[in-house]
Amino acid sequence: MKVAVASSGEGLNAPVDMRLGRCANVIVVDTDTMEFEVHSNPGALAGTGAGVAAAQVVADAGAEAAIAGNFGINSLRAFNSGGIAAYVGSGTVGQAVEALLAGELELVE
Amino acid sequence: MSERSKPTVSVAAGKGGTGKTLFATSLAVALSEIHPGQVQLIDCDVEEPNADILLHPQITQHTPVNVLVxxxxxxxxxxxxxxxxxxxxxxxxxIRDAVITFPDLCAACGVCAYVCPVGAITEVNRQVGSVAHGSTVRGIEFVQGRLSVGDQRATPVTRATGSCNDDSMITILDAPPGTACPMQETIEFSDYCILVTEPTPFGLANLEDSVETCRRMGIPCGVVINRDQAGRPGVEDYCTREGIDVLLHIPEDREIAEAYARGETLADAFPQWHDELVRVYEDVIRSLSQTATAKVEE
Incomplete structure (x- = not known):
C-alpha cells in the first residue's frame, strides 16, 4: 500500500507537517518496502486552494491513505469523495507510517 | 467621458471608516437639490454595503449576479x-474516480472546459450576489451591490454594480475601502476619484497608497480631509508636495457624528454644507475640463 505523508522535509526521518495544504513535500511511502518518493506540494505557496492542490498530488501518486497533523475542509472533501483515507499523525514520517500500520492513528472524515 | 455624458465621480479611501460613505451620500443629496432627477448614487462596497442607511431608498428591484462555474x-x-x-x-x-469542483475557489476562467478533450465540462451560472435598484424621496437613483453571505469573490459583484452607471446622469460611486481589486474595479468606471482621509499618520499612509493606485490607473484624484483638526498638517503638506487638490475639510465635530449616527447625511442635517458640497463637485468638473483642454493643446 502507498501512504502519502505531509512533511516539511525529504525523508523518513523528516517531521510530519502540521498542515497538509501548506506542507513543503508529500512523501509517498510504499509500506511493503518502506521505499519512498518525494513530491513537492504546489499548494505550499498557492494563494488559495492549497489543500486541493496537495490532495491532487496525493491522488496522482496513487496513495490510498494520507497522513498529516491536520486537514482542511477542502482536502477532506476531496479525499472523502475519492475514497482516500485521511489520518492524523505526528512525529517523523517513518514513525507515522509505522503507527498507521499498527492501527494507532485516528481516521478523520 | 464624451461631451454629452455627465462625469462619474468615485469616492474611495485607503481604509474603512474614514467617512467615505458619509461624503458620497452627502454629495449626492446636495447635488440632487440643484440637479433634481439627475443624480445616481451607486454603492459598490458589496462586502459591506451601507449607503442605504443614510439615503433610505425604496428598493424596487433586485437583479442576480452570476459567475460561471x-x-x-x-x-x-x-x-x-x-x-x-x-x-x-x-x-x-x-481524485481517483471522483471529480470534485470547489465553486468558492473558481475564478470562472473556463480553462477546464477549454482543455477537456471529450467535452465533459460545461460552464453553468452560480449566483454570488445581487444588485438592488431603487430611488430616494429626493429622486436620487439608488443602486447597491451585495455579495452573497459566505461568498468571497467580491469583484464580479462590484463590476456588475458599477456597470449600472448611467452616462446621462451625475453618478457618484461609493467604492469599497482599500486599494485592492474591488476598489480598482469601481474607480475604473469613474472620470475622477475623490479620496477621503483623516489627518493621522495612518490616514496619510493609506492616502499615499490610494493616490498611487489612481495615478497608475490614470484617474485624476483630489482629497477630502474628514475629522480635520488644527495642528495636524501631515495630509495637507503631503497634498501640497504632490500637487493634489484638497477639495474639502470636514472638521472633527460631535454634531456631525451625532447626525451620522441618526442616519442623516451632512446635507440633510446641516443646510450650510450644501454650497460647500456643490462647490466640491464644481471644482472637480473644472479640474476635468482643464485636463481635457490641456490634452487638446498638446
Missing amino acids: PQVDLDICTRCGLCAKHCQFSAIAV
Whole structure:
C-alpha cells in the first residue's frame, strides 16, 4: 500500500507537517518496502486552494491513505469523495507510517 | 467621458471608516437639490454595503449576479485529470474516480472546459450576489451591490454594480475601502476619484497608497480631509508636495457624528454644507475640463 505523508522535509526521518495544504513535500511511502518518493506540494505557496492542490498530488501518486497533523475542509472533501483515507499523525514520517500500520492513528472524515 | 455624458465621480479611501460613505451620500443629496432627477448614487462596497442607511431608498428591484462555474458530466469524463492540472486556482480535482469542483475557489476562467478533450465540462451560472435598484424621496437613483453571505469573490459583484452607471446622469460611486481589486474595479468606471482621509499618520499612509493606485490607473484624484483638526498638517503638506487638490475639510465635530449616527447625511442635517458640497463637485468638473483642454493643446 502507498501512504502519502505531509512533511516539511525529504525523508523518513523528516517531521510530519502540521498542515497538509501548506506542507513543503508529500512523501509517498510504499509500506511493503518502506521505499519512498518525494513530491513537492504546489499548494505550499498557492494563494488559495492549497489543500486541493496537495490532495491532487496525493491522488496522482496513487496513495490510498494520507497522513498529516491536520486537514482542511477542502482536502477532506476531496479525499472523502475519492475514497482516500485521511489520518492524523505526528512525529517523523517513518514513525507515522509505522503507527498507521499498527492501527494507532485516528481516521478523520 | 464624451461631451454629452455627465462625469462619474468615485469616492474611495485607503481604509474603512474614514467617512467615505458619509461624503458620497452627502454629495449626492446636495447635488440632487440643484440637479433634481439627475443624480445616481451607486454603492459598490458589496462586502459591506451601507449607503442605504443614510439615503433610505425604496428598493424596487433586485437583479442576480452570476459567475460561471464548471459542471462535469461524469458519464462522458474519462478522469484524465487535464482540467485539474490546468486550473490555476485548484478549483477542480480528480481524485481517483471522483471529480470534485470547489465553486468558492473558481475564478470562472473556463480553462477546464477549454482543455477537456471529450467535452465533459460545461460552464453553468452560480449566483454570488445581487444588485438592488431603487430611488430616494429626493429622486436620487439608488443602486447597491451585495455579495452573497459566505461568498468571497467580491469583484464580479462590484463590476456588475458599477456597470449600472448611467452616462446621462451625475453618478457618484461609493467604492469599497482599500486599494485592492474591488476598489480598482469601481474607480475604473469613474472620470475622477475623490479620496477621503483623516489627518493621522495612518490616514496619510493609506492616502499615499490610494493616490498611487489612481495615478497608475490614470484617474485624476483630489482629497477630502474628514475629522480635520488644527495642528495636524501631515495630509495637507503631503497634498501640497504632490500637487493634489484638497477639495474639502470636514472638521472633527460631535454634531456631525451625532447626525451620522441618526442616519442623516451632512446635507440633510446641516443646510450650510450644501454650497460647500456643490462647490466640491464644481471644482472637480473644472479640474476635468482643464485636463481635457490641456490634452487638446498638446
